Amino acid sequence: MHALHGLKGLTTCGDDHTWSEVQNDLVGAVIAALLAMHYIDPTGARATFDEILHRRTRRGREAAAAT
Numbered sequence: 001m002h003a004l005h006g007l008k009g010l011t012t013c014g015d016d017h018t019w020s021e022v023q024n025d026l027v028g029a030v031i032a033a034l035l036a037m038h039y040i041d042p043t044g045a046r047a048t049f050d051e052i053l054h055r056r057t058r059r060g061r062e063a064a065a066a067t
Contacts, residue, residue, distance in 0.1 A: 037049060
């Protein structure tokens, strides 16, 4: 978020950032989250990720509403 705010000129410390830096930070956050999920449950992390991703998609919400 700091890099995104810097990109938009919203920081008070004068940090300027590029889209490339923002994207790099976002990918880093995704990697950290996936590693944490694997650390918590090495054998079930993928199934948990798939289940949560499905629930958060339109198709998943529509399927849940239909039942």
